[in-house]
Amino acid sequence: MKKKTPQNCGKCGLCLNVCPVYKVLKEEPASPRAKLQLIKAYENDTLSSSPLLKEIMSKCLMCGSCTTNCPSGIDHYSTFMEMRRKMVEDQGETPAIKSLTYLLAREYRLKFGAGLARTGQKFVPDLFARNYKLGNIPLKNFPTLNATPFRKAHDVIIHPDKKPVGKVVYFTGCATNYLYDDTGVATIGILKHMGYEILIPRDQTCCAIPLLFHGAADRASKNITTNINALKGHDVDAIIVDCSTCGEALTNEYPRFIEQQGQNPSEANAIAEKVMNILSFIDQQFDRLEFDPNITEKLSVTYHAPCHTKNNFNAHIIVERLIERLPFVDYKRAVDADECCGGGGTFFYEYPEVSKKMVDKKIENAKAVNASQWLTDCPVCRMNLAGNLDTDDPLKVLHPVTLIYSALKDI
Amino acid sequence: MLDTQVKNELMTIVDTGRYLDRPEELACYAYDAFVVEALPDAVIFPETTQEVSDIVKIASRYKVPVTCRGAGTSVCGAPIPLRHGIVICFSKMDKIIDVNTRDRYIIVQPGVVNVDVQKALAPFGFFYPPDPGSMNTATIGGNMAMNAGGPRCLKYGVTIDYVLGMEVVLASGDIIRFGSKNIKDVTGYKLSSLFCGSEGTLGIITEAILKVRPLPETVKTLMVTFDDLDNTAKAVTDIIGSGIIPVAMELMDKLTLNTIEDVANLGLDREAQGSLLIEIDGVKEACEREMTLIIEKVKENGAIHVQEAKSEVERERLWTARRSAYGVFAKLAPDIVSEDVTVPVSKVPAMIRKIIEITEKYGLKVGVLAHAGDGNMHPMIPANKADKEEWQRVERAFDEIFQAAAALDGTLSGEHGIGLAKSDYLPLVMNKQTIDFMKKIKQAVDPDGILNPGKFV
Numbered sequence: 001m002k003k004k005t006p007q008n009c010g011k012c013g014l015c016l017n018v019c020p021v022y023k024v025l026k027e028e029p030a031s032p033r034a035k036l037q038l039i040k041a042y043e044n045d046t047l048s049s050s051p052l053l054k055e056i057m058s059k060c061l062m063c064g065s066c067t068t069n070c071p072s073g074i075d076h077y078s079t080f081m082e083m084r085r086k087m088v089e090d091q092g093e094t095p096a097i098k099s100l101t102y103l104l105a106r107e108y109r110l111k112f113g114a115g116l117a118r119t120g121q122k123f124v125p126d127l128f129a130r131n132y133k134l135g136n137i138p139l140k141n142f143p144t145l146n147a148t149p150f151r152k153a154h155d156v157i158i159h160p161d162k163k164p165v166g167k168v169v170y171f172t173g174c175a176t177n178y179l180y181d182d183t184g185v186a187t188i189g190i191l192k193h194m195g196y197e198i199l200i201p202r203d204q205t206c207c208a209i210p211l212l213f214h215g216a217a218d219r220a221s222k223n224i225t226t227n228i229n230a231l232k233g234h235d236v237d238a239i240i241v242d243c244s245t246c247g248e249a250l251t252n253e254y255p256r257f258i259e260q261q262g263q264n265p266s267e268a269n270a271i272a273e274k275v276m277n278i279l280s281f282i283d284q285q286f287d288r289l290e291f292d293p294n295i296t297e298k299l300s301v302t303y304h305a306p307c308h309t310k311n312n313f314n315a316h317i318i319v320e321r322l323i324e325r326l327p328f329v330d331y332k333r334a335v336d337a338d339e340c341c342g343g344g345g346t347f348f349y350e351y352p353e354v355s356k357k358m359v360d361k362k363i364e365n366a367k368a369v370n371a372s373q374w375l376t377d378c379p380v381c382r383m384n385l386a387g388n389l390d391t392d393d394p395l396k397v398l399h400p401v402t403l404i405y406s407a408l409k410d411i
Numbered sequence: 412m413l414d415t416q417v418k419n420e421l422m423t424i425v426d427t428g429r430y431l432d433r434p435e436e437l438a439c440y441a442y443d444a445f446v447v448e449a450l451p452d453a454v455i456f457p458e459t460t461q462e463v464s465d466i467v468k469i470a471s472r473y474k475v476p477v478t479c480r481g482a483g484t485s486v487c488g489a490p491i492p493l494r495h496g497i498v499i500c501f502s503k504m505d506k507i508i509d510v511n512t513r514d515r516y517i518i519v520q521p522g523v524v525n526v527d528v529q530k531a532l533a534p535f536g537f538f539y540p541p542d543p544g545s546m547n548t549a550t551i552g553g554n555m556a557m558n559a560g561g562p563r564c565l566k567y568g569v570t571i572d573y574v575l576g577m578e579v580v581l582a583s584g585d586i587i588r589f590g591s592k593n594i595k596d597v598t599g600y601k602l603s604s605l606f607c608g609s610e611g612t613l614g615i616i617t618e619a620i621l622k623v624r625p626l627p628e629t630v631k632t633l634m635v636t637f638d639d640l641d642n643t644a645k646a647v648t649d650i651i652g653s654g655i656i657p658v659a660m661e662l663m664d665k666l667t668l669n670t671i672e673d674v675a676n677l678g679l680d681r682e683a684q685g686s687l688l689i690e691i692d693g694v695k696e697a698c699e700r701e702m703t704l705i706i707e708k709v710k711e712n713g714a715i716h717v718q719e720a721k722s723e724v725e726r727e728r729l730w731t732a733r734r735s736a737y738g739v740f741a742k743l744a745p746d747i748v749s750e751d752v753t754v755p756v757s758k759v760p761a762m763i764r765k766i767i768e769i770t771e772k773y774g775l776k777v778g779v780l781a782h783a784g785d786g787n788m789h790p791m792i793p794a795n796k797a798d799k800e801e802w803q804r805v806e807r808a809f810d811e812i813f814q815a816a817a818a819l820d821g822t823l824s825g826e827h828g829i830g831l832a833k834s835d836y837l838p839l840v841m842n843k844q845t846i847d848f849m850k851k852i853k854q855a856v857d858p859d860g861i862l863n864p865g866k867f868v
């Protein structure tokens with residue numbers, strides 16, 4: 001079905017109470033409905049561009065809950081992305097976001113930045129680190145950077161542990177490459193265990209979603225082309241992602257972007273068809289997993305469903321089912337397992353007070369179920385949840401693959 | 412813009428974060444789900460009754476219009492600040508003050524969302540029956556001001572039937588309280604009937620004591636389809652006529668079913684000309700007996716397919732379909748007009764025939780949807796307001812629909828209210844003396860006419 005534009009919004013308001021930002025702020029301008037009305041007014045020239053208009057547009061987690069719940073089928077996601085681009089064009093970008101998009105646009109800059117940040121992290125005086133916050137997250141709670149970027153630490157082709165059953169491409173995303181190599185190690189480990197040969201194309205780069213969110217379309221364009229070139233033409237069973245935001249980019253945004261640029265989207269479409277979230281991939285072939293029979297004690301586990309898993313892949317149901325199927329897990333669902341944590345790209349950084357309220361509630365409810373592991377399949381959610389827990393908190397935040405990998409039988 | 416003096420005084424009551432008046436922000440309070448829009452001069456978010464009273468005192472002194480707003484889901488323009496001035500938005504005055512299921516009441520501030528009342532009660536095995544289709548967003552204050560109903564009001568009654576007591580700020584800024592925590596209370600006038608349904612024109616609701624009910628032991632949900640819309644309507648009349656009062660009885664025609672199915676893929680029957688979503692609840696044995704009777708009645712009226720929801724998930728799916736009807740219609744055209752004329756249930760078949768006849772005459776598309784068990788019609792006409800010629804046809808069609816309803820002993824609105832949408836039609840169902848009487852009440856309580864001016868009184 002063709003997605004609908006702001007013109008088709010019936011102003012029914014059903015999207016208000018599904019919007020995590022509205023639910024905290026309780027002000028209409030924060031709502032998806034208002035954003036659409038303002039976009040309409042801007043496009044009809046009854047409202048002109050202003051710093052406030054830009055701020056209203058960026059006070060959004062780009063979580064997609066409004067799109068999922070809108071009975072009129074409005075495509076908020078693309079509408080907002082396009083409006084954000086126009087706002088950056090009209091109003092410029094804040095220095096902090098500018099440097100972020102600058103970094104993400106080029107792999108070598110990221111590497112360079114990561115190097116700087118690492119030395120920085122070592123030298124930041126303890127007191128300073130304890131008191132200083134980036135957004136709502138205390139600096140000391142930020143994840144440390146991978147000692148070596150994940151892709152550099154691994155071969156381009158990795159062979160399976162047993163008789164090969166197939167071949168996959170692994171799109172690692174920035175987070176696994178620079179921050180959370182445990183996710184990458186586990187993903188590879190599981191795929192090998194299942195019998196897959198893994199290809200990790202060297203020249204992949206940031207998926208470009210953060211750039212698109214911040215209206216940096218020209219920079220995004222370069223990343224998209226680089227990634228399409230890295231991912232196209234492989235004769236594989238699937239292109240695996242471990243982050244649903246990357247997944248969403250590859251499946252929805254790339255083809256749309258290419259089409260918008262007036263180019264032929266057939267390569268992007270072919271890639272989109274093969275993209276699969278690692279957790280769905282595991283769920284489909286669950287029988288290929290052999291668990292360590294020595295694990296007898298059950299781990300109590302809870303889950304936070306990232307918005308992009310929920311709203312783009314609709315895969316949170318699959319993930320929860322997968323967690324429940326794990327023989328060594330006692331799954332304890334938190335009442336708000338599928339509510340947004342307020343991390344949303346750089347939202348936690350731009351609107352810390354809003355984000356903090358959301359994450360505190362999540363933590364309260366997760367603690368209420370007395371789990372020892374808090375699983376989530378999005379690196380930003382992980383950073384946000386873990387960053388707001390004390391470093392010595394018994395509740396640990398992990399990607400589900402890490403837990404699964406740790407329980408596999410050696411073969 | 413408000414006069415600087417007025418603004419300065421208002422700003423002594425609330426901090427900057429709770430006072431909005433930049434154009435981008437005001438634009439977000441110019442609309443509801445109806446088609447007319449008007450900009451306020453300022454939006455203010457009180458958190459306590461005292462703040463409301465202080466705000467109104469200032470407004471009253473300077474004679475600045477005050478329009479209340481909950482979530483802005485009204486479909487008749489009720490919260491539109493037609494004469495500009497101040498919008499008092501209750502979205503941040505949203506505390507649940509007391510849940511007492513032993514004495515069967517809940518006390519809430521006006522900004523509490525209906526669904527949050529349900530969530531607060533569910534753990535105790537209780538619920539609050541009024542369930543407007545907008546319950547996930549709409550506020551209790553808005554529900555009370557509109558005397559909102561919903562599907563299950565067929566059996567349980569509407570908002571006013573659940574109001575035990577209220578706190579109201581008058582146009583003078585005075586605070587009044589009436590009613591109590593008692594299920595029975597005949598002390599003085601029943602003032603709740605004055606404010607409930609007054610659409611914010613008589614007073615400002617700042618707190619409510621609401622009656623709650625224990626959740627029923629059993630709920631059964633049935634989806635029935637027919638190959639004839641007239642028979643669908645007749646089945647409704649027959650079931651109610653046989654003495655059964657289901658919780659809800661929702662009628663949808665072919666266009667409605669198909670429009671929902673296009674969007675939601677819920678597995679609805681695309682071929683059916685009409686369908687009924689019927690729900691009953693109560694003691695298990697009684698439900699079973701009623702169910703048998705209902706199935707008998709629908710079969711007598713030529714039902715082609717009868718399906719009982721087997722699980723909570725399936726039930727939810729059927730209700731999701733029904734709830735999304737309004738929204739999916741909105742996607743058919745830039746605007747949607749949905750009215751809710753209501754007729755005695757025995758006249759439902761005749762009213763539906765009229766609606767179809769009239770819309771055909773004017774060459775309009777119509778989705779027929781109804782809380783049929785209580786005769787509450789919801790014809791939805793997708794149209795484009797910018798297309799003047801088409802819009803004229805829409806207006807003429809609704810003229811005739813209102814007239815047809817009046818002729819069938821019906822009324823203008825069952826639950827959506829009058830707002831801006833229907834004020835011109837009041838004389839169809841009320842004589843001049845009655846309208847004058849309402850004006851006298853308004854005059855007495857709000858002599859300067861500052862509360863929600865420009866509306867039906």
Ligand SMILES: Cc1cc2nc3c(=O)[nH]c(=O)nc-3n(C[C@H](O)[C@H](O)[C@H](O)COP(=O)(O)OP(=O)(O)OC[C@H]3O[C@@H](n4cnc5c(N)ncnc54)[C@H](O)[C@@H]3O)c2cc1C
Pocket residue numbers: 011012013014443444478479480481482483484485486489490501521542543544545548549550551552553554555556557558559560561562610611612614615616617737738826827863
């Ligand atoms: C998809 C959809 C489905 C709907 N389904 C139903 C339904 O099934 N049944 C039904 O009855 N209605 C329905 N409605 C209409 C609407 O949701 C109801 O009228 C609801 O009660 C409005 O609540 P609100 O909080 O959005 O109020 P608003 O729309 O913000 O305001 C409505 C009126 O209440 C006044 N008001 C608000 N708060 C106060 C207060 N504290 N004190 C005094 N006055 C106040 C406003 O001034 C205004 O006149 C539906 C609307 C939509 C969009």
Ligand code: SF4
Pocket residue numbers: 008009010011012013014015016032033036069070071072073074738741
């Ligand atoms: S749910 Fe969709 S149609 Fe309704 S107000 Fe939101 S965007 Fe508009």
Ligand code: SF4
Pocket residue numbers: 018019020021022030031032035059060061062063064065066067076
């Ligand atoms: S994308 Fe998420 S945060 Fe943004 S408007 Fe929609 S629901 Fe709200």
